[in-house]
Amino acid sequence: MEVFRPGAVVLQCGADSLSGDRLGCFNLSVKGHAECVRFMRSFNVPLLLVGGGGYTIRNVARCWCYETGVALGIEVDDKMPQHEYIEYFGPEYTLHVAPSNMENKNSRELLEQIRVKLLDNLSKLQHAPSVQFHERPPDTQFLEADEDEDNKDDRNHPDSDVNVDCERNRSLPNPPPPQHMNHEAIDQLAREVESTLIDTTSSKGSIVAAEAAGLPYVKAEQSPENVDDEAGPSGMDQQ
Known part of the structure; x- marks a missing residue:
C-alpha cells in the first residue's frame, strides 16, 4: 500500500x-x-x-x-x-x-524467509512516483557494450569515405596565394588598356582581350573605309 x-x-x-x-x-x-x-x-x-x-x-x-x-x-x-x-x-x-x-x-524462521522474499520482490516492481523505495542492487551487473569502441576499426578502415577524402585532399597541390592590387594600380591599368583600345579599335582581338579581362573599353567610330574593308565584296548583299 x-x-x-x-x-x-x-x-x-x-x-x-x-x-x-x-x-x-x-x-x-x-x-x-x-x-x-x-x-x-x-x-x-x-x-x-x-x-x-x-x-x-x-x-x-x-x-x-x-x-x-x-x-x-x-x-x-x-x-x-x-x-x-x-x-x-x-x-x-x-x-x-x-x-x-x-x-x-x-x-518463525520460515515466516521470516517469506517476509524477506516478498519485500525483495516488491523492491523490483515499479512504485508510485511520489514514493521513495530503496531497491536492493542485483548480484550481477552487466555493463552495456560501447558501440563506438566496437566499431573503432570500421571507422578507420582504409576504404572508408573519410580516409579516401583525406588522402585526396593531401594529394592536391596547394593553390597559389591570391594577388591583391590596390586601387591606383587598377586605375592605371584601366587607362592603359583604354588608350590601347582607342588606337586599335579595328582589332577584334584587342576587344576580345579586354572583355576577357573584364575591363571597360571605348569603341572608336569606324570610318567608311574600315566598314567597306570589313564588309568585303558581299557587304551589299548582307544588307
Whole structure:
C-alpha cells in the first residue's frame, strides 16, 4: 500500500483457510481471518470486499458476516439471534469458530524467509512516483557494450569515405596565394588598356582581350573605309 498508493482496493475474502474447512489445511479463526480486512480498512481508501473459496458452508457464513461488520466498523455479537437458518449453526449457535489443536508447522524462521522474499520482490516492481523505495542492487551487473569502441576499426578502415577524402585532399597541390592590387594600380591599368583600345579599335582581338579581362573599353567610330574593308565584296548583299 505504501509503495503503490492505490486509489481503491478489491479484497477477495476466500474462507477455505478457516479451521475445520473440508478442503483447506489451515487453522485460521474467524477473528484472525478478519484481521486482514481490518488492516486494509486502516488505510482509509475505497475498499470492495468479494467472496472466494470455502467448503464448510456454515463457517463461511460466519466469517463473512463478521467481516462485513468489521468493514462497517461494527462489532457483531458472538451469540446468534433467532433467524430462519439458525439450525445450521448448532449446537453452539455462535458466530466464532474455535481453532483446532492442529500442529502449527509455520516456524518463525520460515515466516521470516517469506517476509524477506516478498519485500525483495516488491523492491523490483515499479512504485508510485511520489514514493521513495530503496531497491536492493542485483548480484550481477552487466555493463552495456560501447558501440563506438566496437566499431573503432570500421571507422578507420582504409576504404572508408573519410580516409579516401583525406588522402585526396593531401594529394592536391596547394593553390597559389591570391594577388591583391590596390586601387591606383587598377586605375592605371584601366587607362592603359583604354588608350590601347582607342588606337586599335579595328582589332577584334584587342576587344576580345579586354572583355576577357573584364575591363571597360571605348569603341572608336569606324570610318567608311574600315566598314567597306570589313564588309568585303558581299557587304551589299548582307544588307
